[in-house]
Each structure stands twice: as structure tokens, then as C-alpha cells.
Amino acid sequence: PLIVENHKDSHLFYEILDILINSMFFLLFGYFLNISYQFIILSVVLILLKRLPIFLLLPLFRNKRERFFIGWYGPIGVGALFFFSHFKHELLEHIDHLKIEYKSINSKFINDFIKHTSECLTNCEKFVNTAILCSVLLHGTTAVIIHLTLRRKNKAEELLYVSESEVEESGVY
Secondary structure (H helix, E strand, O other), X not given: OHHHHHHXXXXXXXXXXXXXXXXXXXXHHHHHOOOOHHHHHXXXXXXXXXXXXXXXXXXXXXXXXXXXXXXXXXXXXXXHHHHXXXXXXXXXXXXXXXXXXXXXXXXXXXXXXXXHHHHHHHHHHHHHHHHHHHHHXXXXXXXXXHHHHHHHHHHHHHHHOOOXXXXXXXXXX
């Protein structure tokens, strides 16, 4: 019994530590993230329209509940960061090439293009970070809701197979 209690205490400690570290990460992430409401709306629309409609229309799964589940859980994360950083690196290389190639020409067009491209990259980076944050929040929240719903459903199914005397003893009505 003592070993089991120590194991439960250490498990609880690690759960609390995990929650604290995750909370601190997202607080810092949110602090450094310059979010506008347009990016939040666009991120939510992207999350809703990215995979869900396609999987709801595909008849590959037994029922609509399975199609919804598979279509919903496709969080945006490391892949989006990698793709954006690769895209940014390639684009900046091309811009450097343009600067070298047209160095002798002091063109307003080239300078404006470079300036607007830089602004566009900044906004894209803000959007990617906002989309990742919204994805984590939406998918994390719904995962908890689904877990609690399934737990309640399983508990209700267990009570179907319990006799009345066992229910009275447990105090659950």
C-alpha cells in the first residue's frame, strides 16, 4: 500500500508539473505573439475547413462519428513551422540574388518589392504562429470534452449491469 501511495503521489506530482510547464510555455508564447483578431478568425476558419469537410464526405468509415473524429484531429504544428521556415529561407535567398543582380540599378520597384515581401513574411509568420496556437487550444479543449463524455458514457453503461443492491451500497443513483 505504501508503494502504491508513493506511486500515486509521484504521478500526481508529474501531472501538476506538466500542467505548470505547459501553462508557462503558452503564456510566454502568447506574450511574444502579436495576435490580431483577423489572424484568429482566419486560423479558426482554416482549422474548420482544412480536413473536416473532406472526411465528412468520404464514405470510407462506418459512420459519421468516425469521419468527424478523423477529420477533426489534424492539429497544425511542427509541420507548419518547418514548411514556413523553409519557404522563408528560399524566398530570402531569391531576394538576396535579386539584390546582387540588380545592385547597379537603384530601382524603386526592386526596393518596394523587397520591402513588401518583408512585410508579407512578417504577417505570414504571425499567422502561422496564431494558427498553431488556435489549433492547440481548439484540439486540446475538444480532446478533454470528448474524454469526459466517453468516461461518463462508460460509467453509465457500467451501471446498466450493476444490481440495485450494489448501486445502493455505492451511493450512486
